Amino acid sequence: MASGKIYGSGREARLAIRSGEHRGQTAGIAPGFVQGNLAILPKALADDFFRFCQFNPKPCPLIGASEPGDPRIPALAEDLDIRTDLPLYRVWRDGKLVEEVPDLKAVWRDDLVAFLIGCSFSFEEALVEDGIDLRHISAGTNVPMYRTNIDTVPAGPFHGPLVVSMRPLKPADAIRAVQITSRFPAVHGAPVHLGKPELLGIKDIAKPDYGDPVEVKADELPVFWACGVTPQSVIATVKPDFCITHAPGHMLVTDLKNSRLAIL
Template identity: 65%
Template sequence: MESASDEMRRVFGREGMQDAGHVRRLIRQGLWTGHTSGLADDHVQGNLVILPQAQADDFLRYCQRNPKPCPLLAVSEPGQPLLPRLGAGIDIRTDVPRYRVWRDGELVDEPSDITALWRDDLVSFVIGCSFSFEQALMEAGLPLRHVEQGRNVAMFRTNVPTEAAGPFSGPLVVTMRPMRASAVIRAVQVTSRFPNVHGAPVHIGDPSLIGITDLSKPDYGDAVDVMPDELPVFWACGVTPQAAIQQARPAFCITHAPGAMLITDLLNSQLASF
């Protein structure tokens, strides 16, 4: 059976996997609808929330009050599907591998193209993604098991509340990466340099302290093993807004499917603080 990593190499080509423009073109053609971990490693990837203008101000305040899980990279003008700040020719209607369509807080569809759903009042929010600091972790000699296995990162809803804004509130969602104890301090140092893509971990160790009961059953993404000599390390996650959307129950909303991100032309190194 073909692994996810092998499938990526077959679809994109070994070199094409790291070319952001090439990856977006194949996504736009509907040739890739899976997760984007391991694609265009040098480039910033983004979580996506699209809301009608009537709810956009409240959601903007929600992001501003919760910068750890919701670090904003770009906000569009109403009805504008292009995001030139993030890349030449990026069209938010076609350039994400898989979307989620929400009506009254309920997930109703997961299309690979939202052109037919586009409206003149829609505002797009692109939020930083932890995939951006994974390259720095690997360059620092810190292996990531989900990348090695070609899987999506494991994501969990916690019992940690976010700060409300208007109708938007809900639990913090986190990503989890297992690491040996000797690597954790280095991981904190590395990811602290990337505040625009969630920054340092929010929790290390016992998952029950943040309301996670079973690491083998993530709420989103794929499970990975945590070895006896490893600690689970948790970072704030850009899927947090989807939990807030489920609670706010807007009449209409579009997000990315967890792990299926917008790949931008920005380089991860541009977001690093020194």
């Protein structure tokens, strides 16, 4: 699943990212370890965002959060530093993306709260182990993601459209994928839609809003999962004066094991 070096633990991957050794996407760089989407907000917005995650568990399954101003999240990893341990961050001001940076040292503030949201990389690993081909992985690209016409459940100022990720699968593989991903509710769970992207408000499946396009062949269905990039869509809608997210595909690698998230 990864292009380049594969690390034997979440800690090894984080140290490689922290040192600048690894700067690319994180899919498959530490097989077996949970990765997370990142949203960092000022403390004044943190309670409302926490409720937003509770109200929208499919796109925003919360796996960890920090104390205000604390860059550590010990429940996810003892030596984690949220300011340095992702390959690429996005800085937003008034809902607009203003820069992408390799660390947060210059923009970190004492009032910031970090939220980690479950990532589909965990269930993708289970799909690949079952022999299901995932085209964006075999092509070495990022998964395509789309804003939809489905509204999230609002909480305080937070509202906006659901974002979905798409994987083209043959019907038999799609059925198996539903069965497998249903076991991973902490990382988006089962798909939210199969086939007919127009019903989700997606006008052109070849033009994703995030990530890279992949071919959907004549004998395949586009299968859509709720996506952890949804907070970035919400940020563009709500326009908070300052916040930080991960760059799509550039996740935090934790010390949690994917197997611990599965419901047997």
